[in-house]
Amino acid sequence: MLPFLARRLIVAALVALAVSMVAFGLMFVAGDPAVVLAGQAGRAQDVEMIRQAYGLDRPLPVQFLGWIGRALTGNFGTSLYFNLPVATIIGERLPVTLMLGSVAFLLAILVSVPLGIAASLKPGGLLDRAALLLAVLGQAIPSFWLGLILIVVFGVWWGLVPISGTESWQGYILPVIVLSYYAMPALMRLTRAGMIEVLGADYIRTARAKGLARLRILMVHALRNAVLPLVSLAAVQFGMMLSGSIVIESVFAINGLGRLAWESLLRSDLPVVQAIILILSLIYVTLTTAADLVNAWLDPRLRSA
Amino acid sequence: MARLGLASLMGGIALALLGLSAPPARAGKADDTLNVAFALEPEALDTYKIAGREGLILSRHIYDGLLYKDLDTGEIKPALAKAWRFTDPMTMEFDLREGVTFHNGAKFTADDVVYTLNTVLDPNYGTRFRIAIDWIERVEKVSEFQVRIKMAKPFAGAVEMLADALPIYPAAYFKEVGSAGMAAKPVGTGPYRLVEMTPGIRYAFERFEAHYAGSPKGRPAIGKIVVRTIPELNTQFAELLAGKLDWSWRIPPDQAARLASRIQIVNGPIMRIAYVGLTVAAKAKDYPTRNLLVRRAINHAVNREAIVQAFAGGASQVLNAACNPKQFGCAQDVATYAYDPAKAKALLSEAGLPNGVDIEMVFAAMPRPVAEAVASDLAKVGIRVTLNEQQYAAGVQKWRAGELPAFFTNWGSYGTGDVAFIISNFFGGGADDLVQDKEVIDLVTVADTAQDRALRQENYAKALKKIADQAYWLPMYDFNINYGLSTALNFKPHPDEFARWWLSSWK
Numbered sequence: 050m051l052p053f054l055a056r057r058l059i060v061a062a063l064v065a066l067a068v069s070m071v072a073f074g075l076m077f078v079a080g081d082p083a084v085v086l087a088g089q090a091g092r093a094q095d096v097e098m099i100r101q102a103y104g105l106d107r108p109l110p111v112q113f114l115g116w117i118g119r120a121l122t123g124n125f126g127t128s129l130y131f132n133l134p135v136a137t138i139i140g141e142r143l144p145v146t147l148m149l150g151s152v153a154f155l156l157a158i159l160v161s162v163p164l165g166i167a168a169s170l171k172p173g174g175l176l177d178r179a180a181l182l183l184a185v186l187g188q189a190i191p192s193f194w195l196g197l198i199l200i201v202v203f204g205v206w207w208g209l210v211p212i213s214g215t216e217s218w219q220g221y222i223l224p225v226i227v228l229s230y231y232a233m234p235a236l237m238r239l240t241r242a243g244m245i246e247v248l249g250a251d252y253i254r255t256a257r258a259k260g261l262a263r264l265r266i267l268m269v270h271a272l273r274n275a276v277l278p279l280v281s282l283a284a285v286q287f288g289m290m291l292s293g294s295i296v297i298e299s300v301f302a303i304n305g306l307g308r309l310a311w312e313s314l315l316r317s318d319l320p321v322v323q324a325i326i327l328i329l330s331l332i333y334v335t336l337t338t339a340a341d342l343v344n345a346w347l348d349p350r351l352r353s354a
Numbered sequence: 355m356a357r358l359g360l361a362s363l364m365g366g367i368a369l370a371l372l373g374l375s376a377p378p379a380r381a382g383k384a385d386d387t388l389n390v391a392f393a394l395e396p397e398a399l400d401t402y403k404i405a406g407r408e409g410l411i412l413s414r415h416i417y418d419g420l421l422y423k424d425l426d427t428g429e430i431k432p433a434l435a436k437a438w439r440f441t442d443p444m445t446m447e448f449d450l451r452e453g454v455t456f457h458n459g460a461k462f463t464a465d466d467v468v469y470t471l472n473t474v475l476d477p478n479y480g481t482r483f484r485i486a487i488d489w490i491e492r493v494e495k496v497s498e499f500q501v502r503i504k505m506a507k508p509f510a511g512a513v514e515m516l517a518d519a520l521p522i523y524p525a526a527y528f529k530e531v532g533s534a535g536m537a538a539k540p541v542g543t544g545p546y547r548l549v550e551m552t553p554g555i556r557y558a559f560e561r562f563e564a565h566y567a568g569s570p571k572g573r574p575a576i577g578k579i580v581v582r583t584i585p586e587l588n589t590q591f592a593e594l595l596a597g598k599l600d601w602s603w604r605i606p607p608d609q610a611a612r613l614a615s616r617i618q619i620v621n622g623p624i625m626r627i628a629y630v631g632l633t634v635a636a637k638a639k640d641y642p643t644r645n646l647l648v649r650r651a652i653n654h655a656v657n658r659e660a661i662v663q664a665f666a667g668g669a670s671q672v673l674n675a676a677c678n679p680k681q682f683g684c685a686q687d688v689a690t691y692a693y694d695p696a697k698a699k700a701l702l703s704e705a706g707l708p709n710g711v712d713i714e715m716v717f718a719a720m721p722r723p724v725a726e727a728v729a730s731d732l733a734k735v736g737i738r739v740t741l742n743e744q745q746y747a748a749g750v751q752k753w754r755a756g757e758l759p760a761f762f763t764n765w766g767s768y769g770t771g772d773v774a775f776i777i778s779n780f781f782g783g784g785a786d787d788l789v790q791d792k793e794v795i796d797l798v799t800v801a802d803t804a805q806d807r808a809l810r811q812e813n814y815a816k817a818l819k820k821i822a823d824q825a826y827w828l829p830m831y832d833f834n835i836n837y838g839l840s841t842a843l844n845f846k847p848h849p850d851e852f853a854r855w856w857l858s859s860w861k
Binding site: 081082084085086087088089090091092093094095098099102127130131132133137138141193197200201204205208212213214216299300301302304308309312315317 | 397477478480484555584585592598746747748763764768786
C-alpha cells in the first residue's frame with residue numbers, strides 16, 4: 050500500500066504544478082493583464098505604469114518562478130484589486146465555500162445513495178420511476194433557475210429564508226438545496242446501476258442461498274462492490290462543489306471561492322487567481338487521491354494498479 | 355457583463371413570477387439604513403488606485419476633496435479649501451478650512467494636503483490614472499492653513515479634478531499605513547465613515563457626526579448605509595420586491611419596465627457614450643476604413659434611431675458629434691448622416707467597391723444584440739462584418755496596435771462634463787488615436803491647455819466638425835441608466851454616475 054500511496058502523491062503534486070503553470074500562461078493569453086488592470090478608462094501611459102509597478106514586464110517564466118518560490122514559503126502576495134494580502138481575501142471566502150460544499154455534498158449523498166439502492170431493488174417499479182423523474186429533473190433544470198424560483202417562493206412570497214447572502218445560517222438553506230440537487234442525479238443513477246449489476250452477480254445468489262439476511266447482503270456484500278465507481282464520482286462531485294458553483298454563488302450572492310476565482314479572472318487579479326487555482330487543484334488532487342485510496346481499501350485488486 | 359440569452363429568458367420567467375406576489379415594501383426606512391446593492395465588487399478604497407465606479411462612489415462618501423462641483427448648477431464650491439485662486443496661470447493657491455476633523459479624530463491642516471498629493475504624484479505610488487495628477491508639479495505648504503499647487507503643464511481640467519476626484523487623506527495615518535492601510539481601514543473627512551468591511555462583499559457606513567460645518571455635501575439625512583455585492587440582477591430584484599433593498603442600478607430597460615409598477619424606477623442620462631471607432635492612420639494596415647467614402651457609407655448605413663429605440667430606451671439619443679452633448683465644448687452643428695442605405699451603397703460604388711467590402715469589427719463592453727444590429731445594417735449595404743466579442747482589455751489592445759479596422763465600445767469621460775476628457779483621448783495624437791489627423795491634433799492640443807473658455811469652445815468645435823466631415827467615428831448614442839429604488843427613498847441621479855447618498859432622504 051505504501052509505494053502505491055507514494056506514487057499517487059508524486060503524481061498529485063505534478064498535476065497541481067502543471068495546472069498552475071498552464072493557468073498562469075492562459076491569463077496572459079486572455080489579454081494583457083496590465084490593460085485589464087488599467088480599466089476601461091485606462092490610457093496607454095496608465096497601462097505602462099501598471100506593467101512596471103506589478104512586474105508584468107518581466108518574462109513569463111521569471112514571473113512564474115518568482116510566484117512559485119514565494120508560494121512555497123506561504124506568501125501568496127497581495128491582491129492587485131483589493132490591495133490586501135491574498136491570504137486575507139481567501140481566508141474570508143474559503144470557509145463559506147467549505148461550508149456550502151460540505152453540507153451540500155453530505156445532503157446529496159444522504160439522499161441519492163439510499164434512493165439509488167431503493168430504486169435498484171425493483172427496477173421499473175414505482176419508486177424507481179419516481180427516482181428517475183427526480184434525476185431527470187435535476188439534470189434538466191438549470192441551477193440558477195431553480196435557485197431563482199426557490200428565492201421567489203421561499204424568500205419573497207413566504208419570507209421564510211433570506212434571499213441572498215450568508216450573514217445568517219439560514220442563508221445557506223436554499224443554496225445547499227440547489228447545489229446538492231445538482232449533484233444528486235449522477236450519484237443516484239450510478240448507485241442504482243451498480244447495485245443492479247452486482248445484485249445479479251453469482252456471489253450474491255450464493256449469499257442468498259446461504260440464507261444470509263437480506264439487509265446484510267444488500268449493505269455488506271452488494272454495496273461494497275457497487276460503490277467503487279461511486280467513490281470516484283463522488284470525489285469529483287465534491288471537488289466541483291468545493292471549487293464553488295459560480296452560478297449558485299452568483300444567484301445567492303454567496304461570496305465563495307468560485308465567484309472570487311471568476312471575478313478575479315475577469316479583472317486579471319493574477320495573485321488571487323494563482324492562489325485559488327493552486328488551492329482548487331490541491332483539493333481536486335487530494336480528493337481523487339483519497340478516492341483511489343478508498344477504492345484500493347475496498348477492493349484489494351486495485352492496489353497493484 | 356454579458357449573460358447567456360437563456361439565462362435572461364429564464365430570469366425573465368422568474369421575474370414574471372415575482373410579479374404575482376404582493377409583499378409589503380418595508381425597506382430600510384424603519385431602521386434608517388439605506389440598503390444598497392452593486393453587481394460588481396468595489397475595489398480597495400484608496401481612491402487613487404480605483405478604476406471602477408463602485409469603489410469610487412463609496413470613497414466619495416468617506417473622503418472629501420479641496421473643491422466640490424455642484425452638478426445641478428455646474429458651480430464649483432469650496433470644500434476642504436474655503437477659497438482658491440490662480441496667482442499665475444501655472445500656480446493655484448488655496449485657503450484651507452479650519453476646524454475640520456478626520457474620522458480618526460485627527461485635525462485637518464495643510465500638512466494633510468501636501469503629504470497626500472505629493473505622495474500620490476510619485477510614479478512609484480501607482481496612481482491608477484495619470485491624467486488625474488500628471489498636471490501637478492508639486493504641492494507646497496504656505497502656512498498651517500494655506501497651500502500652493504505648482505502645475506506641471508497647463509490643464510483645463512485642473513479645477514474639475516480637484517473637485518472631489520483628488521481626496522485628502524490624514525497625513526500622519528497615511529504616512530504610517532500607506533495605500534494598503536487606507537484600503538484596509540479608510541479614514542477621511544467625508545459625511546460617512548466606514549464602520550465595517552468585508553472587502554468586495556459588504557460595507558457598512560455610519561453618518562460622521564463631526565463632518566465639518568459648511569460642507570458642500572451637507573449633513574446626510576440617512577444615518578446608515580449598508581452596501582452589498584449581489585452579482586445576479588434577478589436576485590437584486592427579488593431583494594427589492596421583498597423590501598430588503600433600497601437602491602440598485604443599471605437595470606436593463608425591459609426589466610425596468612416590468613418592475614416599474616412595483617418599485618420606484620428612476621431613469622437618468624449619463625456621460626458615457628457608445629461609438630464605433632474607425633482606423634484611418636497610416637501605420638495601420640490598409641483597411642477599407644481608410645477610405646472616406648467607405649466611412650461615410652458606414653455612417654449612412656446604420657439605422658441608429660431604430661437601434662436606440664430598441665435597445666437603449668430611456669433618455670438616450672443618437673449622437674452626431676464625437677462627444678456627449680452634455681459636455682462643455684461638444685458642438686452640435688456638425689455634419690449629420692441620415693439613415694440612407696441607398697446612399698451608402700452609392701458611396702461604396704463611388705469608392706470602387708460595387709460588390710461591397712469585408713471588415714472585422716470587435717465589440718467590447720457593449721450588448722451583443724446592439725453589435726449584431728449594427729453588423730446587420732452594414733451587411734444590408736454590402737459591408738460584410740466579421741463580428742467578434744472581446745473583453746475590453748483585449749479589444750483595446752488590438753485597437754492600439756492598429757490591428758482592428760473597427761472597434762465598437764463605449765467611453766465614460768471619467769464622468770466629467772468637458773470634451774477634453776473624450777476627444778483628446780481619441781483624436782489628440784495619443785495611443786488611442788488611430789486617425790492621427792494633424793489638424794485635429796493641433797486644435798485639440800491648444801484647446802486642452804488654454805484657460806480661455808471661448809477659445810477652447812471654438813477649437814473643439816472646429817475639431818468636432820472635421821471629425822464628423824471625415825466620418826472618423828460612427829457615433830452611436832449616449833447611455834442612460836435605470837435605478838431601482840425603494841418607494842420610500844428620495845434619490846436624484848446625476849449624469850457623472852456618482853451616486854450621492856448624502857443627498858438622499860426618506861419620504
